[in-house]
Amino acid sequence: MRRPAALAGAVLALTATLSGCGFLGIGGEEPGDIQVYSARHYDLEEAFLDFEKDTGLTVDFIYGDDAELLERLKAEGEDSPADLFVTVDAGSLWNAAEQDLFAPVDSPVLTDAIPAAYRDSEGRWVGLALRARTVAYNPDNVDPTEFDPKETYAGLTDPKWQGRLCMRDSTEAYTQSLVAGLIDLYGRERTLEIVQGWIDNDVQIMSNDILLLEALDSGACDVAIVNHYYYARELDEKPDLNVELFWASQDGAGTHVNVSGGGVVASSDASAQAQRLLEWLATDGQEEFVGDNHEYPVNPAVEPDALVAAFGDFKPMPINAEAYGALNAEAVDLLAEAGYE
Amino acid sequence: MFVVLVAVLVSAPVVAVVLNGFVASGELSVPRGLPTMVLTTLGLMLGVGVGTLVVGGGLAWLVTAHRFPLRDVLVWLLVLPLAMPAYILGFVFLSTFDVAGPVQQGLRAVLGDGFRVPEVRSLPGAIVVMSLSLYPYVYLMARAALLEQSPATYDAARSLGAGRARTFWRVILPLARPSLAAGLALVMMETLTDFATVQYFGVQTVSVGVYLVWKGSFDFNSATQLSVLVLMFAVAVLAGERLLRGRARYHQHGGRGRGLQPRSLTGWRGAAATTTCLLALAAGFFVPVVRLLGWAVGEALRDPGSFVDPRFVDYLANSLAVAGIVAVGCVLLALVMSHAVRLGGGRSVRAAAQLTTFGYAVPGAVVGIGVLLAFAWADRVLEAVGVPGGTGLLVTGSVLGILYAYLVRFLAPAYQAVDASFGKVQPSMTMSAMSLGASPMRILRQVHLPLARPGVAVALVLVTIDAIKELPIVLLLRPFGFTTVSVWVFQLAGENFWEKAALPALVIVGAATVPVFLLFRQVRAADRPSRAAPLIAEMAETTGRSGR
Numbered sequence: 001m002r003r004p005a006a007l008a009g010a011v012l013a014l015t016a017t018l019s020g021c022g023f024l025g026i027g028g029e030e031p032g033d034i035q036v037y038s039a040r041h042y043d044l045e046e047a048f049l050d051f052e053k054d055t056g057l058t059v060d061f062i063y064g065d066d067a068e069l070l071e072r073l074k075a076e077g078e079d080s081p082a083d084l085f086v087t088v089d090a091g092s093l094w095n096a097a098e099q100d101l102f103a104p105v106d107s108p109v110l111t112d113a114i115p116a117a118y119r120d121s122e123g124r125w126v127g128l129a130l131r132a133r134t135v136a137y138n139p140d141n142v143d144p145t146e147f148d149p150k151e152t153y154a155g156l157t158d159p160k161w162q163g164r165l166c167m168r169d170s171t172e173a174y175t176q177s178l179v180a181g182l183i184d185l186y187g188r189e190r191t192l193e194i195v196q197g198w199i200d201n202d203v204q205i206m207s208n209d210i211l212l213l214e215a216l217d218s219g220a221c222d223v224a225i226v227n228h229y230y231y232a233r234e235l236d237e238k239p240d241l242n243v244e245l246f247w248a249s250q251d252g253a254g255t256h257v258n259v260s261g262g263g264v265v266a267s268s269d270a271s272a273q274a275q276r277l278l279e280w281l282a283t284d285g286q287e288e289f290v291g292d293n294h295e296y297p298v299n300p301a302v303e304p305d306a307l308v309a310a311f312g313d314f315k316p317m318p319i320n321a322e323a324y325g326a327l328n329a330e331a332v333d334l335l336a337e338a339g340y341e
Numbered sequence: 342m343f344v345v346l347v348a349v350l351v352s353a354p355v356v357a358v359v360l361n362g363f364v365a366s367g368e369l370s371v372p373r374g375l376p377t378m379v380l381t382t383l384g385l386m387l388g389v390g391v392g393t394l395v396v397g398g399g400l401a402w403l404v405t406a407h408r409f410p411l412r413d414v415l416v417w418l419l420v421l422p423l424a425m426p427a428y429i430l431g432f433v434f435l436s437t438f439d440v441a442g443p444v445q446q447g448l449r450a451v452l453g454d455g456f457r458v459p460e461v462r463s464l465p466g467a468i469v470v471m472s473l474s475l476y477p478y479v480y481l482m483a484r485a486a487l488l489e490q491s492p493a494t495y496d497a498a499r500s501l502g503a504g505r506a507r508t509f510w511r512v513i514l515p516l517a518r519p520s521l522a523a524g525l526a527l528v529m530m531e532t533l534t535d536f537a538t539v540q541y542f543g544v545q546t547v548s549v550g551v552y553l554v555w556k557g558s559f560d561f562n563s564a565t566q567l568s569v570l571v572l573m574f575a576v577a578v579l580a581g582e583r584l585l586r587g588r589a590r591y592h593q594h595g596g597r598g599r600g601l602q603p604r605s606l607t608g609w610r611g612a613a614a615t616t617t618c619l620l621a622l623a624a625g626f627f628v629p630v631v632r633l634l635g636w637a638v639g640e641a642l643r644d645p646g647s648f649v650d651p652r653f654v655d656y657l658a659n660s661l662a663v664a665g666i667v668a669v670g671c672v673l674l675a676l677v678m679s680h681a682v683r684l685g686g687g688r689s690v691r692a693a694a695q696l697t698t699f700g701y702a703v704p705g706a707v708v709g710i711g712v713l714l715a716f717a718w719a720d721r722v723l724e725a726v727g728v729p730g731g732t733g734l735l736v737t738g739s740v741l742g743i744l745y746a747y748l749v750r751f752l753a754p755a756y757q758a759v760d761a762s763f764g765k766v767q768p769s770m771t772m773s774a775m776s777l778g779a780s781p782m783r784i785l786r787q788v789h790l791p792l793a794r795p796g797v798a799v800a801l802v803l804v805t806i807d808a809i810k811e812l813p814i815v816l817l818l819r820p821f822g823f824t825t826v827s828v829w830v831f832q833l834a835g836e837n838f839w840e841k842a843a844l845p846a847l848v849i850v851g852a853a854t855v856p857v858f859l860l861f862r863q864v865r866a867a868d869r870p871s872r873a874a875p876l877i878a879e880m881a882e883t884t885g886r887s888g889r
Contacts, residue, residue: 035821041832060821063832067556068706068817072737075713079720079734081821095559171540171549176557204440207462207541208432210837211439220440230837329370329558336373341543 032058038086042293083274086262094325102263109279125263130296152248157197165203166221170335179331184323195338232294247314254317348693354711362565392472397479405487409606409614422625423477424853426810431541467542473625479524485795486520522585523761575702636843660825664808667747671755701753705813742818755800762796805856
């Protein structure tokens with residue numbers, strides 16, 4: 001017993017030294033000017049370093065899960081160090097605003113840079129990056145004219161897709177958000193029929209968008225619903241990927257999109273600086289914030305990266321954050337009712 | 342008194358979460374299909390329970406009672422599936438074995454396109470994978486139990502004419518029962534709180550229900566109320582464990598034994614034993630490690646510049662420091678509690694000790710929120726009585742919150758391992774020591790600790806590995822600038838950068854080999870002639886004669 005104990009002690013002493021005694025949060029580095037809770041991680045660090053170069057303001061951030069960071073914010077209350085809260089879902093943004101966690105911001109920079117469709121009418125949050133959830137297919141097995149150009153998602157209930165569909169699981173926020181969007185569009189009853197139609201077509205459920213794309217590439221599935229940026233990323237790594245993208249419902253309501261964004265935390269003691277960061281992310285930092293992840297900028301003055309630009313323009317289904325937020329629970333319930341895994 | 346205090350401290354976050362759920366108004370939203378979720382949970386627990394018992398118990402018997410080629414390496418390799426974080430395993434496994442994975446592709450290439458294997462992403466798939474990654478709990482406990490068995494009982498059985506097999510079923514197995522039950526209880530609780538693996542395999546357990554309500558319906562209060570249901574499962578598991586241990590008390594005569602004398606397996610038997618161990622390691626360890634290695638190498642070739650993150654040393658140091666502190670803390674508490682229970686624990690002490698293990702049956706994220714809530718209340722109370730600023734940002738401003746939450750969650754494995762070892766110590770030994778006038782402290786140091794040493798070692802390993810790979814708590818409670826290896830993996834894996842996540846994931850596995858290696862070095866040292874203190878030798882004499 002004695003020797004392992006001594007060894008453990010030595011390891012502890014070593015690690016304490018290595019971590020420079022900042023370990024217990026005592027005497028650690030000076031906190032940054034702006035502290036960010038973010039459910040998004042993609043290269044945020046580099047963006048924040050550039051922000052520091054531009055403005056001289058330093059940024060610290062913690063990455064975590066939307067719902068969990070929200071509970072942390074609530075529990076910390078007035079003591080919370082957070083100045084900016086960044087989430088990856090319009091429903092979450094709406095939910096955080098509902099719980100009064102955001103302070104309204106009156107910023108001409110933000111209203112100029114971001115179309116009204118992608119920000120809160122009361123100025124509590126703004127969207128920063130857009131992602132589309134659309135149809136991808138294996139061109140060996142599918143002719144794109146097979147898709148219903150008006151109601152592409154609903155069209156996948158057609159018996160001709162029997163045994164050819166692959167989709168994400170019901171615990172995934174992407175699935176829930178898509179179904180919430182469909183409920184907003186068609187109402188609950190019709191959406192339930194659509195989901196049941198997918199199941200009747202023996203949709204194969206997978207637990208990850210990358211798995212979906214690999215299944216398409218290998219021919220194990222003909223059609224899948226994926227986020228456009230996963231496709232871009234796979235394409236970036238494997239240029240010979242045998243998968244094509246189809247913009248859903250272009251003759252109808254448009255392709256389902258969701259937004260990542262953020263707002264200034266109500267209890268922040270550096271709200272002016274946080275607002276400045278938000279403005280920077282929507283303008284000068286926009287390209288960096290969205291580009292590395294192959295997302296679409298919300299700011300129409302900024303171009304998407306070359307790979308994504310090659311996918312061409314598409315018509316997005318309008319985002320209704322309140323609907324996404326309020327209907328998400330109904331989407332979860334509907335998926336369970338339909339027996340969608 | 343001490344035990345009750347620990348119990349209160351440890352259960353505070355769980356109580357805070359549950360109270361918060363019930364106090365907050367608003368109606369309870371119950372996820373549709375809850376009865377099915379309950380059934381699925383039962384099925385999964387049953388399957389994984391049987392699976393881990395067979396694999397873990399069987400392997401422990403194989404490596405402890407036999408000698409065969411590679412045994413000395415396999416004996417500790419067999420612990421390592423425990424080091425594979427669940428949030429890695431699901432993807433790695435499905436990307437390897439699902440329809441588009443290399444295995445099925447290969448099979449189709451050989452056997453033709455029409456070839457179909459049973460669906461991998463399913464309840465049976467989850468049972469197989471979870472059994473092969475969780476069996477080390479049972480394996481470690483069973484092995485400690487087998488090593489602790491005094492040869493006297495075994496020799497007596499053999500000398501009375503019982504064959505090896507009969508002795509195994511009638512003597513060895515019943516004696517190992519408390520440890521098997523303790524390991525099984527840990528497996529069950531781990532299964533109960535798992536979210537990552539079941540989500541990947543599309544298995545809708547009650548924990549998935551909790552997450553759906555919390556994150557899908559934005560209804561945290563209902564989610565916490567539902568987690569009471571998860572707790573009820575845990576109560577059933579622990580009650581079951583007590584039942585399994587039975588009324589019978591299996592105390593050992595003659596102190597710590599040399600254990601069983603291993604039998605050599607040669608020829609095809611030896612080869613079969615080695616193959617069995619390697620097969621058990623295949624899915625839970627080799628497949629993920631090989632897959633991760635492949636990705637790591639690919640990434641290194643593709644982008645050598647960004648391959649190694651310079652902050653890596655910091656992350657690793659953070660992981661090891663937290664894990665070390667928590668492991669030592671949990672084991673010390675577990676020792677003192679088992680000791681207190683033994684020295685005259687009444688019903689309340691026993692109940693309190695049992696209460697401390699429930700933290701393990703609550704999903705990590707819920708424990709994390711519980712810690713936040715408990716401190717938020719303490720903060721308000723302090724401010725109300727006039728302390729300016731209250732507790733301030735005590736929890737999330739330092740690693741104290743993480744350490745506390747880990748204690749809440751990982752006291753269970755420590756206590757289960759230590760207590761199972763205590764169960765085999767004769768009460769008459771404790772009594773002799775007491776009647777000889779030894780102080781409680783001295784009894785702990787000179788009697789209980791040496792006798793429970795295998796359990797203590799196992800506890801240290803379990804908690805260290807669990808703490809190194811733990812994710813939800815550290816993700817939720819960490820202060821700014823504090824990153825561990827598991828957070829690093831998750832930042833990449835959570836956004837599907839699997840190639841980039843491969844190296845840090847392998848680092849977690851590597852870090853976990855350290856405590857495992859120490860454990861087995863310690864066990865080997867213990868195999869040598871006992872260096873027991875004179876007091877034990879003396880008492881072993883006394884109790885050996887006056888036994889039950």
